[in-house]
Amino acid sequence: QQARAPTRDDGPARSAAAFNELVPPAHSSFRGAMAEHTLDFILLAGDALSAKIEDDIRKDLAAVGIKVNTRLLQKANFDQAIHNGDFHLCFTETRGPPYDPHAFATSWFRPDTEAHYPALEGLEAPMTKAKLQRMVSDVLKAEESADTQAKWSEILEEMHRQAISIPMWSRHVPAVVNRRLKGYTAGPQQWDYPLHLVEVDSGSTSVAVSPGAETGLFQTAGPMDPHSYEPNEMFISNWIYEGLVSYGHGGKILPALATSWEVTDLIDGGQEYKFNLRESTWFHDGTEFNCAAVKMNFDHILQPPLESLNYHGWHHLPKYMKEWRCDGKAFVIRLGEVYYPFLQELSLIRPLRILSPESFKVGARSSPIFHNSCTPQWMPLVHPDGTPCWVRCVGVRSFHGTGPWMYNSTTYRSNGSISEMRFDKNPRYWGRQGSVDELVVKTHQTSDEVAQALMLGDLDIVVGGGVLTPRQVKNFEDSHSRDFEVVMGPRLTNSIIVVNAARAPTNDLKLRQAIMHAINKAAIVAEELAGSAVVAESLFPREAPYCDVDLQPRYDYDAEQARRLLCPAEFAEADGGSNTELIVGLTVGIGVPLLVALAGVCYCRRKRTRCLKLLDDRRTDCSTEASAIGNSSTAESAYV
Numbered sequence: 001q002q003a004r005a006p007t008r009d010d011g012p013a014r015s016a017a018a019f020n021e022l023v024p025p026a027h028s029s030f031r032g033a034m035a036e037h038t039l040d041f042i043l044l045a046g047d048a049l050s051a052k053i054e055d056d057i058r059k060d061l062a063a064v065g066i067k068v069n070t071r072l073l074q075k076a077n078f079d080q081a082i083h084n085g086d087f088h089l090c091f092t093e094t095r096g097p098p099y100d101p102h103a104f105a106t107s108w109f110r111p112d113t114e115a116h117y118p119a120l121e122g123l124e125a126p127m128t129k130a131k132l133q134r135m136v137s138d139v140l141k142a143e144e145s146a147d148t149q150a151k152w153s154e155i156l157e158e159m160h161r162q163a164i165s166i167p168m169w170s171r172h173v174p175a176v177v178n179r180r181l182k183g184y185t186a187g188p189q190q191w192d193y194p195l196h197l198v199e200v201d202s203g204s205t206s207v208a209v210s211p212g213a214e215t216g217l218f219q220t221a222g223p224m225d226p227h228s229y230e231p232n233e234m235f236i237s238n239w240i241y242e243g244l245v246s247y248g249h250g251g252k253i254l255p256a257l258a259t260s261w262e263v264t265d266l267i268d269g270g271q272e273y274k275f276n277l278r279e280s281t282w283f284h285d286g287t288e289f290n291c292a293a294v295k296m297n298f299d300h301i302l303q304p305p306l307e308s309l310n311y312h313g314w315h316h317l318p319k320y321m322k323e324w325r326c327d328g329k330a331f332v333i334r335l336g337e338v339y340y341p342f343l344q345e346l347s348l349i350r351p352l353r354i355l356s357p358e359s360f361k362v363g364a365r366s367s368p369i370f371h372n373s374c375t376p377q378w379m380p381l382v383h384p385d386g387t388p389c390w391v392r393c394v395g396v397r398s399f400h401g402t403g404p405w406m407y408n409s410t411t412y413r414s415n416g417s418i419s420e421m422r423f424d425k426n427p428r429y430w431g432r433q434g435s436v437d438e439l440v441v442k443t444h445q446t447s448d449e450v451a452q453a454l455m456l457g458d459l460d461i462v463v464g465g466g467v468l469t470p471r472q473v474k475n476f477e478d479s480h481s482r483d484f485e486v487v488m489g490p491r492l493t494n495s496i497i498v499v500n501a502a503r504a505p506t507n508d509l510k511l512r513q514a515i516m517h518a519i520n521k522a523a524i525v526a527e528e529l530a531g532s533a534v535v536a537e538s539l540f541p542r543e544a545p546y547c548d549v550d551l552q553p554r555y556d557y558d559a560e561q562a563r564r565l566l567c568p569a570e571f572a573e574a575d576g577g578s579n580t581e582l583i584v585g586l587t588v589g590i591g592v593p594l595l596v597a598l599a600g601v602c603y604c605r606r607k608r609t610r611c612l613k614l615l616d617d618r619r620t621d622c623s624t625e626a627s628a629i630g631n632s633s634t635a636e637s638a639y640v
Contacts (some may be wrong), residue, residue: 028476038067039088045072064518064562085118088506096190096492098247098344100544103315109133109316115498122501150547160551163512166497167536173489175463176472186489188249191234196404198434205437212464225396226353228375234349241401253343281354284400291326303368305383317345356400407552470530494536514565516555
């Protein structure tokens, strides 16, 4: 702890040390009664950065008497532990725009998706998981922006009160670019790498890239269809396929395969969106893009039960979509109710991206029931009530979209792992393009290999998180700026620690709050993240829609407060609660002298009363004597 970078948050630690020095020896014997907590922290094996940060967290918690046992798990075992709630602490990350906050929040209530699902079973009363789910569902139907903000504020305040999500840091998405390339700008959402806009200033128009993948270093592409999830890589889907709209910087919804749209409020409370589709646009295989192709994709993606919570219903868009059809060249979607994130969710990288009709398993005549584009890994499909259904997932036969890059080939090593993938520039792309003709996506086993490949010229660009370490990015920025440009994208996501409120001992709210106060996040960001992130104060980045909320109380680093939460009785005594020694001391040190003083005062007052009586008697005697003599002044003088 002493070797870590000092921050403005070190004050409470010094205060706690000073406080401990003042605790009397007799009181220190009570400390042995403080409950000991041992927590299970699961990490994804091979994530070196998480392992370093876990070491810092473990030391911070040990300083307040909390022991941490860490388990390094392979991906399958890690996922299984999360799904089963077999953890006390684990890392997760918000999804960034356009998913946050609504899509990430709805994923909390889908089984086998996110660590919050088991953790929320232990919410502190009167809140329950079911009530929180209703709150999330209700905000999605808010019609006015002010109402939407008020409802999100209530949700964020409740999650903050429950202390289940520990916000750690807000991360920038970095890119390290060889200066032979110009014009790279970061995309507005995760895994959006707009390399089609890059210009080649010198050298080959073939560009070698190491991209950040969903699992960190890129290793595998998955089946590459646009309608399913892992192990598909989102950056590949985003290069190949497009949706009706796209997500721009600042949350602006931009035209993509739809050039414009109109919204009509319906008398039944729903809405109708009419999308005017882009003309003179072709898929990579030469098939013309039209409304029939759009409807075919929607028919497959939303064929029951694929619209349910077990499949694509993790976001609520399928719940509100009641009808979709072609109206001439336009595509029309009817919503049963107002759903404010509708356009945002149409801009997601998956699943509502458009595949060429000829890429479906049996071409344009592929049935959404018997030849559905869903991955065969989902078989057998079941309805929400668990009963089987007739829909057959058969996957796709090729990977043709309308995006700026066309899939070319994959090269494998002798052990079957991917060595590299090639993507060609789409010569018919409708949008703006730079001068890069080919992308060669390479795989590496470690961040050190990536850094070396950049220095040797085997790589032209590294983009995305989890490829280079923050210190390596900082080194390129500070020591190699002549040959490389470092581009830091906007803060998109928050890394957080999920605390399982459904498993003892972290089912205790006071313990969860103590954990939040015990972790020195500022020191972790300064030491481990090398300026690539800032300390996070809330579940979502403040830049996310409706998330700029001032949450109270603050869970700043405060080791003394963590100890108070863990041992309230001990600190109550130290503060003067029931300490016998303190009471006796006060009695002897203050009470006895006070009694003596009071006795003295009473004695003096009694003496004074007796003296005044004697003087009064003497006055009477003197007055009588003066009258007899007849000389009052002499008598008075004698009296005086």
